[in-house]
Amino acid sequence: MSQATTLILLPQTAYQNPGNGAPYTVTGEAQPAAAYYLGNRDLQTLNFNITNVTGNIVIEATLAANSSSAEWFRVYEFEATASNNSAYTNINGNFVYLRAKLEDFSQGTVNFIKISY
Helix, strand or coil, X not given: CCCCCEEEEECCEECCCCCCCCCEEEECCCEECHHHHHCCCCXXXXXXXXXXXXXXXXXXXXXXXXXXXXXXEEEEEEEEEEEEEEEEEEEECCCXXXXXXXXXXXXXXXXXXXXXX
8 A cells, every 4th residue: 555644743843952952853743644544554764864863753643532632652762963864764553643852952954853654
């Protein structure tokens, strides 16, 4: 089956020095995962592109029907150390919502983090 849906978990995001140079966390909006629309579908493909990023890319999921009150858990992590990278990986799980977080963000630009199913 070909993938028909692509959603942006984190749009282009550049590091902005908060004045003290401290790392910070950016959290993307919750997006419906494959199981939200397609019932028991469990395969999602994560695609990300980063330029000179230092930080941790974290993909979180929830099984809750309401993303605002959901309990989130980690399903994927990537540690970037001044990395230029374009990569993809499959994430298996019958999730209702997914979101991206960039933790300890201290330099660079996230060009995008997308999910497809």
